[in-house]
Amino acid sequence: MKLDFSQMPAREIYGWMIGTILPRPIAWVSTISDDGRVNLAPFSFFQGITANPPTLMFVPVNTREGAKKDTLRNIEQVPEFVVNLVPYGLAEKMNATAALLPYGESEFEKFGIAAAASERVRPPRVAAAPVSFECTLHSIVRLGEGPLAANVVFGRISLVHVSDEVLGTDGRPDPVKLDLVGRMGGESYTRTTDRFDLKRPDR
Ligand SMILES: Cc1cc2nc3c(=O)[nH]c(=O)nc-3n(C[C@H](O)[C@H](O)[C@H](O)COP(=O)(O)O)c2cc1C
Secondary structure, three states: OOOOHHHOOHHHHHHHHHHHOOOEOOEEEEEEOOOOOEEEEEEOOEEEEEEOOEEEEEOOEOOOOOOOOHHHHHHHHOOEEEEEOOEHHHHHHHHHOOOOOOOOOOHHHHOOOOEEOOOOOOOOEEOOOOEEEEEEEEEEEEEOOOOOOEEEEEEEEEEEEEOHHHEOOOOOEOHHHHOEEEEOOOOOEEEOOOOOOOOOOOO
């Protein structure tokens, strides 16, 4: 089978992309509007992209109606955000925060998610997240127009919170203790419980 994306509608292309580029890490992003209203939403078009300078990216695409998501609206007002990582124990709460709430209504309050104050940015972080990256906006790259068009948000990581509970005896994050989830296609997720090692040929 072959798919010619140049001949297909965006919604269908989206389905093929999220059903094949797997698994994807999840950024659970907290933002704040300039009048102090807090938002929290998950994004799996997400990656860390370089350590020099420490940078990550995630992509709030436009809605099916072509509108900006609340996360993007907030970042355009207050150019700061926190990327929280999602362990298995928080997966259901994370999923709940994907609900379309009226702009300005806080997912923290609506779904009973405890927030902790950030140190260098205004949006709070998710208190129970094992890792939270406090970021300042580097840039937004827009790709396409209308429904599902991308707003690629690049963030400079300023401060990272790592729960002591997820550290191994070597002081590094232990993947078993982190117990992060990844997004598969549709409504499916994966856990990081089945891992294997490969020796790098060049080491
Ligand atoms: C696990 C998961 C991953 C998601 N990834 C994305 C994504 O990468 N980009 C996106 O625009 N929406 C993504 N969504 C949908 C948004 O979370 C959803 O549209 C949400 O309502 C946006 O919130 P906001 O309007 O408060 O910013 C994802 C949803 C889930 C549950």
